[in-house]
Amino acid sequence: MTTQDQVNPPPPEGESSISLPGIYVSLTDLPLDILSIMDKVRSPEAGAIVTFAGTTRNNFASKPVTSLTYTSYRPLALQTLSSIASSLLTKHALKGIAIVHRLGTVPIGEESILIAVSSAHRKAAWLAGEEALEECKEKVEVWKREEFEDGGVWRANRDGHQGAEVKEGNKGE
């Protein structure tokens, strides 16, 4: 009945992005660079660039995390990132907005997401930067898996703490 099951994860795909006027969103397997994302939103009409860097924590509720891995439904996640960016660009009259998310294994303490927004005045940029992060955490089709000494969990932002345990003998990767 099943014709082409595929058990192994697809190979790393490097970087995929969408660029539109005032908008840059990207998913990448490479380390993130704050300067290059700032350059994506730099504008002579802007009086402020606000940036946010989300970094990977070494514990969850005091329990040591040994590594973190992000996976994604890339085409859908890019579509969602682009839609979030587009609505904030309009809502806050931004000059530019850029969001990049790293995928694959991210070493502890490194950046997993960068957001940069530019606007004529700082208030709009502060607000838009925070909203962009909250929207991403709620909607973007990226999943974080935390590995502990005694197994791994898929984290869920929705409830903040209760991911599903990866069951013994039921590991998909």
Place this chain on the structure above:
Amino acid sequence: MSATPKPAAPGNFTILYFATATSFTGKNVESLPAPLSLRKLGDVLEERYKGIREEVLGHSLVTINLAYVDVPEEGEDDVIIQEGDEVAIIPPVSSG
């Protein structure tokens, strides 16, 4: 740029699994026979992966060709998954 695997064989659609759905099925992707009523998708998956309805599907959303769809209740118009469609099971996300 796409994570999309090669198209499903004739008479099939592609279904993608992520996160807890991958862990539960042991797969990232597979092909299932089309056409299939979206309302029956849960039954088909439950038959293949006992317990997936409660453990995974109950907390997940479904997309067809990159668009979210509501799984119809009894009495509502059904959606038919067609040959070549790309369906995905979307568990609660955790970006950032």
